[in-house]
Amino acid sequence: MKDARLRLVIFDVDGTLVDSQADILSAMSAAFAGERLPMPHREQVLGIVGLSLPEAMLRLAPDRDEAVRARMVAGYKDAYMTLRARSGVAQSSPFYPGARAILDRLGAVPDVLLGVATGKSQRGLDKLIEGHGLQGVFVTRQVADHHPSKPHPAMIEAALSETGVDAQDAVMVGDTVYDLDMARAAGVTAIAVSWGYHPPDTLRHADAVIDAFDALPGVLNTMWGTVI
Structure with missing residues (x-):
């Protein structure tokens, strides 16, 4: 990376990482x-x-x-x-194509942190992480039990606070307008995925839209400089 600043990539879960x-x-x-x-x-x-x-x-x-x-x-x-x-x-909740590979790839970058902001309960997210062997992947995990519903920015604000990452160095990756509106409200970059539960034509106000996970590193490199 060009500098030592931490970056944070926050993922939605249902409709983004897994198809439940x-x-x-x-x-x-x-x-x-x-x-x-x-x-x-x-x-x-x-x-x-x-x-x-x-x-x-x-x-x-x-x-x-x-x-x-x-x-x-x-x-x-x-x-x-x-x-x-x-x-x-x-x-019951299989990974979308390329999801696990992108988590592993991003997780291997020293100055990139991974997080989750989901409408799932704590119990539901814990079971999913256990079932997919994702222990230790996400340094911040925000769930519906502890925050107002999306699109309120509380989940992202908590993730930024927990990791010490500035809003300008964070992105939210999700499949719904709730994810995008939450990102906007928190002042972070909004990246939409086209394969989820909201129609792609409702996601046009995202800062970027990707059609496959292997496109995510290129988008992040464009935003942050050569990172991945």
Whole structure:
């Protein structure tokens, strides 16, 4: 690298690093069935991925009272954990092509730190990290349990504080407008991936859009100079 400044690459999880849509859709179906409510369309459900579960349920079932939505959140969590336990993390939330390779490549650069900012719970993220053998990869892990829902910038602000990295030296990599808006609010660069749960034409306000993980190093090198 040209200088000794630390850089931070923060990743979203669902829809960015792993494809967990099958279990998300099944768990959401169970949550709605538990209240005898019709399941929203697939696009609606995938459209809320990245939000905290209470915010997601508010958007999917706005006409239901808080107690009903709280039961739906609990039902979703129970169903998701059951599905994952049945099939295992590697099958229920497989890596997107190139995801593990880019984590290994970036993690090998001395002055580049890796982090996560996700709508998952602490328990959910811990299980995913264990199942994929990602222990020690992420130096900062921000989850929905401890922050307002995306696009509030709290997750990124906490990641910057924990790592001591300046906002100008950090990027957020995600697949939804919530990720991009969170990055903007925190003053960090927003990089969108085109393979996730929000349509690519909704991600045009990103600072960069990549169609494959092997394009990420080039984008970072352009932003930071020769780094990787």
